[in-house]
Amino acid sequence: MTDKPVAEMSFEEAMRALEEVVGKLERGDVPLEESITLYERGAELKKRCETKLKEAEEKVAAITLDGDGNPTGTTPVEGM
Known part of the structure; x- marks a missing residue:
């Protein structure tokens, strides 16, 4: 397991972790205290993945299309 802070992980890094x-x-071969720590880290990683996905969705939603359906640029998204 990496010691990299969750807040600094890319989506891919967070998913792997x-x-x-x-x-x-799932293997169930870790002591209870370690299981609790793993569960807490898992919750942080899940939140990071959700945040990164939301950011990507907002960027995709901001792409504008011309009359032929071709991208013409982006529209600023609040908070980006």
């Missing part, structure tokens, strides 16, 4: 956490929890 989340898959690792889920795998460990």
